[in-house]
Amino acid sequence: MSDTAARRTGGRQARLGRRARPQEAASPAPESLVTTSANPDGPVLVLACGAIANEIIALREQLGIADDAMVLQCLPAELHNRPGQIAPRVDAYLSEHRHKYSRVILGYGDCGTGGALDKVLERHDAKRLPHAHCYEFFATTPRFNEISEAEIGSYFVTDFLVRHFDRLVWEGCGLDQRPEMLETYFGNYRDLVYLAQTDSPDLQAKAQEAAERLGLRYVYHKVGYGDLTQAIAGTVNV
Amino acid sequence: MSDGEDIILRDLNDADLVEQMKDDLYDGLADEVHEGTTILLERGWDANDVLSEALVEGMRIVGIDFRDGILFVPEVLQCAGAMKSGMELLRPILANSDSKASLGTYVIGTVKGDIHDIGKNLVGMMLEGAGFEVIDLGINNPVDNYLAAIDKHNPAILGMSALLTTTMPYMGVVIEELDKRGILKNLPVMVGGAPLNQEFADAIGATSYGRDAAVSAELAKALVGKNR
Numbered sequence: 001m002s003d004t005a006a007r008r009t010g011g012r013q014a015r016l017g018r019r020a021r022p023q024e025a026a027s028p029a030p031e032s033l034v035t036t037s038a039n040p041d042g043p044v045l046v047l048a049c050g051a052i053a054n055e056i057i058a059l060r061e062q063l064g065i066a067d068d069a070m071v072l073q074c075l076p077a078e079l080h081n082r083p084g085q086i087a088p089r090v091d092a093y094l095s096e097h098r099h100k101y102s103r104v105i106l107g108y109g110d111c112g113t114g115g116a117l118d119k120v121l122e123r124h125d126a127k128r129l130p131h132a133h134c135y136e137f138f139a140t141t142p143r144f145n146e147i148s149e150a151e152i153g154s155y156f157v158t159d160f161l162v163r164h165f166d167r168l169v170w171e172g173c174g175l176d177q178r179p180e181m182l183e184t185y186f187g188n189y190r191d192l193v194y195l196a197q198t199d200s201p202d203l204q205a206k207a208q209e210a211a212e213r214l215g216l217r218y219v220y221h222k223v224g225y226g227d228l229t230q231a232i233a234g235t236v237n238v
Numbered sequence: 239m240s241d242g243e244d245i246i247l248r249d250l251n252d253a254d255l256v257e258q259m260k261d262d263l264y265d266g267l268a269d270e271v272h273e274g275t276t277i278l279l280e281r282g283w284d285a286n287d288v289l290s291e292a293l294v295e296g297m298r299i300v301g302i303d304f305r306d307g308i309l310f311v312p313e314v315l316q317c318a319g320a321m322k323s324g325m326e327l328l329r330p331i332l333a334n335s336d337s338k339a340s341l342g343t344y345v346i347g348t349v350k351g352d353i354h355d356i357g358k359n360l361v362g363m364m365l366e367g368a369g370f371e372v373i374d375l376g377i378n379n380p381v382d383n384y385l386a387a388i389d390k391h392n393p394a395i396l397g398m399s400a401l402l403t404t405t406m407p408y409m410g411v412v413i414e415e416l417d418k419r420g421i422l423k424n425l426p427v428m429v430g431g432a433p434l435n436q437e438f439a440d441a442i443g444a445t446s447y448g449r450d451a452a453v454s455a456e457l458a459k460a461l462v463g464k465n466r
Contacts, residue, residue, distance in 0.1 A: 011261025012299060015308065082310075083432060110403045114433030132403050152378060153353050174312030184315055188353040188377055 039069045041102040044235040046070055047093060047126075048107025050077035051160040052134055055197055055225055056107060059232040070235050071101070077160065081172050083112030087120045094124040105235055107228075109133040129231050134158060138195050138226040147221065153190035155216060159197040162207045169210070182215065192216040195223045247274055252281065256292045259324075263296035264303075266316025268323035271296075275324040285331040293324045294367040294455075301364075301452025311356065314451075318360050325366070340371050341462050342394030345387045347375030349408040354401035357431060361397065361448065364455035370394075381412045388421060394462050397454070400431040410442035417443065426461045430454055 035042050048056055053074045060070060075093070079086050086108065098104060104126035110117060111133050121128055131137040135156040136144040148154055161168060170176055173185050192211035196203065204220060211218035247270065250258055259274035271293070278288045300317045303309040309317075344365050348355050355377050362372045373391050375383050384396060396416075400406040409429050416422040426445040429438075439447035446461065448454025 011264045012303065015264070015303070085307075110433075112401075112403060112433045114403060114406070114435055114438060116435070152351065172312075174316075178312070178316060181312065181315060184356065188355060 036066075036068045039066075039102065043068060043101055044070050045097070045101040045104045046072045046107055046232070046235060047090065047104060048072065048074050049080065049111070049134065050074040051080055051158070052107050052228065054160065055228060056232060059225055059229055063229075063233050063236075065232070065236050070232075073097075074107075077164070077168065078172075080111070080168065086111055087113050087116035090117060091120040091123075094120070094126060098124050098126070103127075103235070105231060107231075109137060129227065131227065135195055137228055137231075138197065139221065139223045140226045143221075143223065147193060147219075151191050151193075151219075153188055154193045154219070155186065155189040155191065155214070156193050156195055157207060157210065158195055159200070159203055162194060162203045162210065165206065165210045170213070186214050186216065189214070189216055191219045193219045193221065195221055197223070197225060248277055252278070252283075259292040260296035260299065263293065263317055263320045263324075264300060266313065266320050268320045271320040272323040272327065275327045279327065279331075285328045285335060288324070289328050289332070289367055293321050293328075294364070297321050297364060297367065298452045301450050305450050305453070314360065315356065318363055321363060321367070325363070329366075341369040341459065342371070343373060343391045344370040344395045344397060344458060345373045345375065345384070345391055345393040346397035346399070347379040347383065347387075348377040348399045348401075349405055349412065350378055350380045351408060352400050352402055352405035353377045354431075355399070357401070357451070358397075358399040360451035361399070361430060361454045364451045365397075365458055368455040368459055370458065381415045384412055385415070385419075385421075388416075388425065393425070395426045395428055395458055397428045397430070397448075397458075399429075401433070403433045406431060406434055406438065407442075409444065413443050428454060428457060428461070 046056060053072065056072055060072070073093070075086070075089050079089065090106065090108075094104065104124065106117070106121060106126055106128035108117060108128050109131040117128065129137045131141065135158065138158060139147065157165070173181065175182055175185070192207065192214055194204070194207040199222065207220070208218045245258060247255060247258065255274055255277060259271055262270040262274065274292065275288055278292065279285065297317065300309060300314055304314050346358060346362055346365070348358050358374070362374050366372050373387060373393065375387055384398075387393070388396065398409045398412060400409060413422065413427055416425065416427065422443070428446050428448055429442070429444040430448040434447060436447045446457050448457050
């Protein structure tokens with residue numbers, strides 16, 4: 001080892017100087033919402049993780065839900081990696097906008113908030129999907145449990161995570177900077193389990209490549225939208 | 239000091255070197271922390287002082303900034319890697335040292351159904367730095383593993399970790415079993431993991447909840463009556 005090690009960055013002070021980063025905000029809510037025949041009690045808000053926005057939009061079309069019956073707002077998908085921030089962000093959004101909607105459905109599971117999200121929802125008279133996370137509501141509970149019990153070292157990805165694997169997983173874990181950390185992060189996993197919402201050969205190829213990069217076996221399950229379908233249908237069929 | 243300025247560690251006096259080591263640890267520079275540790279030992283520093291003043295103190299700052307959302311897991315892991323590089327030099331010296339009595343044995347493991355161990359490993363490293371002998375049971379531990387380890391090692395504290403909302407209730411199962419067997423009244427149980435909070439820890443009857451690695455080490459010392 002050389003005795004001429006150089007300081008390359010600058011410790012905490014340099015870090016604090018670099019850290020000013022604007023928080024990505026949710027898209028602005030409509031200022032006024034009109035009650036129509038499609039929403040006689042006022043529109044329903046679906047406040048969802050950005051990671052399932054595409055699926056909710058697809059379901060809205062599939063189920064024929066009118067735009068004025070259900071308003072979709074999303075919080076950044078990056079919160080997936082920062083679960084401690086989910087409840088405060090949801091709280092802030094609902095504190096400002098809850099009064100505009102007849103009902104609020106959260107497009108989240110518990111998502112690692114350890115019950116903190118439920119406390120926020122209780123205060124705002126809102127409900128969420130009754131699952132631990134999106135993997136469970138896409139796969140449905142029995143199937144998710146079956147897969148997890150068959151291989152405890154299952155690392156789950158969805159269409160969204162496959163599509164954004166580089167940004168959210170690889171770079172999100174800092175593996176682009178420190179690939180030697182791969183074992184630290186993924187050493188206990190055995191399978192990359194792709195819970196697919198759609199039939200996409202491109203995404204399947206990407207998922208397989210992701211599995212190879214992580215050194216995991218590739219497992220594919222087409223699960224579709226699972227329990228999310230019923231939750232979105234329930235926004236108008238009450 | 240500006241970013242990128244080259245520094246010869248051997249040219250620094252002791253106080254500046256310790257400050258630089260804390261910065262290097264914060265930046266995850268394992269080679270530099272290893273070298274700084276070597277230099278301090280060569281200058282006659284006691285291994286305990288190198289550990290507490292440079293490494294543990296550096297990780298304490300890391301812990302604070304992790305808690306405050308300034309550092310995130312990837313960076314904290316790099317910091318831990320840097321600390322480990324210094325610990326590799328200190329561990330054999332400390333093991334043969336008469337000057338420092340162990341604070342006791344700390345048995346730690348991730349609960350059944352859970353394979354996540356990053357947080358647990360960070361806690362283990364901080365506990366080791368604080369002076370505990372750490373027995374790491376690894377991941378996916380059923381209650382029998384904890385019972386066997388308690389029987390074998392007679393620990394001062396038991397620690398359990400979980401990352402998943404679905405696995406954290408198992409900590410309550412273990413605590414209930416310890417209570418049934420009369421072990422709980424003499425054995426403090428610490429719990430930790432991303433989805434946990436104080437309320438959950440209280441609900442399952444844990445002795446204390448460590449919200450991050452640095453806090454966990456301080457709490458552990460307090461539990462054995464050695465808080466600073």
